[in-house]
């Protein structure tokens with residue numbers, strides 16, 4: 733099933749002095765159930781802006797964007813909120829967990845907005861999800877007591893607890909070391925495999941991008957599909973074969989873009 737269909741999508745904003753700024757233009761993108769899509773691009777190329785459109789946090793100013801068969805501009809903000817809440821899960825670089833709340837409370841939070849059975853069974857569903865990400869013994873732990881990798885696991889459990897059909901990951905491994913990052917990606921992928929969800933990952937780590945089966949690059953607001961699997965898998969191999977943490981994501985990008 734087609735989850736996202738973007739045709740000629742653009743996003744333009746007005747700067748404080750009234751001048752228009754085009755952040756994205758002419759974006760064509762199809763995302764189907766089960767797809768693994770990566771989007772790389774330099775800082776400022778429009779990655780977060782595109783993810784915000786795909787996640788229905790913003791609407792395009794040009795072109796048409798349809799999400800799960802709905803034209804997002806016709807949905808209205810209430811309709812977009814409902815569709816996002818039930819069908820889209822976000823994983824961010826900075827985890828964005830609620831401080832002072834336990835892992836269980838964090839993962840339950842999205843279920844407070846769901847109806848019926850899911851709402852009443854929320855504690856059990858959240859506990860099972862934490863078990864699934866390997867944190868069954870840490871239900872009562874607060875984020876400040878968890879490592880970065882563990883916090884990201886809680887964030888993944890929270891993002892996926894409602895079994896979204898589209899998972900949007902914005903630099904999901906950006907705050908983690910290479911090994912923990914690879915583990916976290918495997919976890920997201922395996923949970924996505926179980927539900928047939930599509931995964932769109934924004935990253936500037938080419939080793940992470942290489943894990944996808946469709947590769948895109950944003951260049952100054954324009955999206956290009958790249959057949960650079962050879963390039964990225966070469967980088968992935970290099971990244972995996974070295975335990976040297978000095979091979980940072982930025983080095984990988986510079987190496988590939990140069």
Ligand SMILES: Nc1ncnc2c1ncn2[C@@H]1O[C@H](COP(=O)(O)OP(=O)(O)OP(=O)(O)O)[C@@H](O)[C@H]1O
Pocket residue numbers: 745746747753755773774775776777778779780781782
């Ligand atoms: N609401 C806005 N008003 C003005 N400029 C904006 C707005 N949103 C984004 N921009 C500009 O658009 C460009 C793209 O921003 P975006 O955050 O999408 O880039 P990015 O590729 O995600 O960057 P990074 O990797 O650094 O997070 C940037 O130059 C940014 O300053």
